[in-house]
Amino acid sequence: AQSVAQPEDQVNVAEGNPLTVKCTYSVSGNPYLFWYVQYPNRGLQFLLKYITGDNLVKGSYGFKAEFNKSQTSFHLKKPSALVSDSALYFCAVRDTIMNNNAGNMLTFGGGTRLMVKP
């Protein structure tokens, strides 16, 4: 079974400061990891993903995430937050051990609301 935990319901940060949104996962095999962002009254938008290779993944809008296998984490980071980054962020995982009929089911975390204050 696969699962994702986002331990913080909300993260508050001042504009210009670095931000981190935490994500930990559990899988049987190796993970495929994703970050999505949801702005108010909008669908989820893809930010970045880790499949294999470099543990540091760069995505849209200056975001990056670091895959840490030993800590089973995939925290989202940005060096300088913008007010416009305020949104709901979802981490998602897919286990590489899946049968052919399982398709590409993702398991999403509960989401973390990021509030960036001017």
Added chain:
Amino acid sequence: DAGVIQSPRHEVTEMGQEVTLRCKPISGHDYLFWYRQTMMRGLELLIYFNNNVPIDDSGMPEDRFSAKMPNASFSTLKIQPSEPRDSAVYFCASSLRLAGVETQYFGPGTRLLVL
């Protein structure tokens, strides 16, 4: 590409009425997903299709919910009869299976309110 298209964007109905939500996936994508989002339960996968065939409907809450995909460019999620606890935002997403590293693309959602 227009992305995933959902209609209606908002739906208000009365308890007991039938509700039909519609989705047009991105052209060429062969996976389609229906999700439900609520404050209490977060984002839940209801059902997904591969090449128009339902693969896993274990997330469908009860028999009042049904989903179909008659062709590669159209899917419906139906609730009959609707209940107030069905009030939520329903998202459709699609993806192209590509070496197992697919990205799902979400539609804007349908906000459903059952009175």
